[in-house]
Amino acid sequence: MQKLGNILINVMQELSRTSTNGEAHIEVNSTVCSPEEFETLFGYFTRGTILERIDLDVEKIDPVVTCGCGFTEKADEGHDGYTKCPECGRFAEIRDPTYNIVKPNPETNGERQSIRFS
Numbered sequence: 001m002q003k004l005g006n007i008l009i010n011v012m013q014e015l016s017r018t019s020t021n022g023e024a025h026i027e028v029n030s031t032v033c034s035p036e037e038f039e040t041l042f043g044y045f046t047r048g049t050i051l052e053r054i055d056l057d058v059e060k061i062d063p064v065v066t067c068g069c070g071f072t073e074k075a076d077e078g079h080d081g082y083t084k085c086p087e088c089g090r091f092a093e094i095r096d097p098t099y100n101i102v103k104p105n106p107e108t109n110g111e112r113q114s115i116r117f118s
């Protein structure tokens, strides 16, 4: 599990590389911090940078069970990474990323052209 500070830095680096059109939408795992905390810290850390004016939308990530048989369901918090699939009985993986940048998508938005983040 990554520390909150590292996640903030990663998010800032990714957002500074990608052209955002002034908006970003990210998801943060509730085991790291609440969306409100993340927004507050992001505002604090980006003060005086090109990311300062980004309209950041933060939501929490729900862990999801995904099985090879096609079964998908929201997982319980406090899982240990695997669970038994209720459909087929095999072990199913739980996808529970620390954070996820929903928007901007680097593949569709492209690289930031104007100002580089140092």
Ligand SMILES: [Zn+2]
Pocket: 067, 068, 069, 070, 071, 085, 086, 087, 088, 089, 090, 092
């Ligand atoms: Zn299954």
